[in-house]
Amino acid sequence: MSRVSVKICGLGTEATLDAALDAGADLVGFVHFARSPRHLALDDAGRLARRARGRAARVVLLVDPDDALLAAAVERVDPDLIQLHGRESPERVAAIRRATGRPVMKALGIATADDLFGLPAYAAVADRLLLDAKPPPGATLPGGNGVSFDWGLLAQASLPAGTMLSGGLDARNVAEALARTGLTAVDVSSGVEVRPGEKDVGRIAAFVAAARGRG
Numbered sequence: 001m002s003r004v005s006v007k008i009c010g011l012g013t014e015a016t017l018d019a020a021l022d023a024g025a026d027l028v029g030f031v032h033f034a035r036s037p038r039h040l041a042l043d044d045a046g047r048l049a050r051r052a053r054g055r056a057a058r059v060v061l062l063v064d065p066d067d068a069l070l071a072a073a074v075e076r077v078d079p080d081l082i083q084l085h086g087r088e089s090p091e092r093v094a095a096i097r098r099a100t101g102r103p104v105m106k107a108l109g110i111a112t113a114d115d116l117f118g119l120p121a122y123a124a125v126a127d128r129l130l131l132d133a134k135p136p137p138g139a140t141l142p143g144g145n146g147v148s149f150d151w152g153l154l155a156q157a158s159l160p161a162g163t164m165l166s167g168g169l170d171a172r173n174v175a176e177a178l179a180r181t182g183l184t185a186v187d188v189s190s191g192v193e194v195r196p197g198e199k200d201v202g203r204i205a206a207f208v209a210a211a212r213g214r215g
């Protein structure tokens, strides 16, 4: 099996960022979404992104950003990848990629097999896809809810290389998730926290180790 690529999302402090980098995370994510307990001002995300430069791909996570927010995020965070976690259409994803000149990862919510039909249109315009659980009823966030979807839905799906699996992953279930989906890239947020927004250095290390088969 190829080496598993790991993204730790929603980092907010130097200590937890360093834990992710020291554990060997390939991507580190900074959430800019005011309603999120993981929200960072762009300048704070930029400070952490500078610290991670050259050690991991720096991802800024935005939800249905307008052009002004995109321009500010690119200038102040200088991300290696823009993660779009809202209801952006394939046309909007393509436009964002063109306007920013940055690679884009589009997150897609999965609950039933029907949700897979839209994938090819996004695969055609995004540099990478991230498959997440759809938010549960009553959730206020489009992601970072700590819930999984039925991994079996992906059994017959033809997914682009590098597609990331997320939603409710943690050190205990990540090996099974990888085995059942055949994917080789994972993303986690709640599963390495002690409470929403508070990452734990030990859980980050344990997650990366488990994803790489060293758990």
Ligand SMILES: O=C(O)c1ccccc1NCC(=O)[C@H](O)[C@H](O)COP(=O)(O)O
Binding pocket: 009, 010, 029, 031, 033, 036, 037, 038, 039, 061, 063, 085, 132, 141, 142, 143, 144, 145, 146, 147, 166, 167, 168, 169, 187, 188, 189, 190, 191
């Ligand atoms: O994490 C957030 O607070 C968040 C807010 C708004 C949009 C997306 C958000 N997170 C997206 C991620 O990339 C998470 O890592 C992904 O949804 C998995 O989250 P979890 O199930 O908590 O591991």
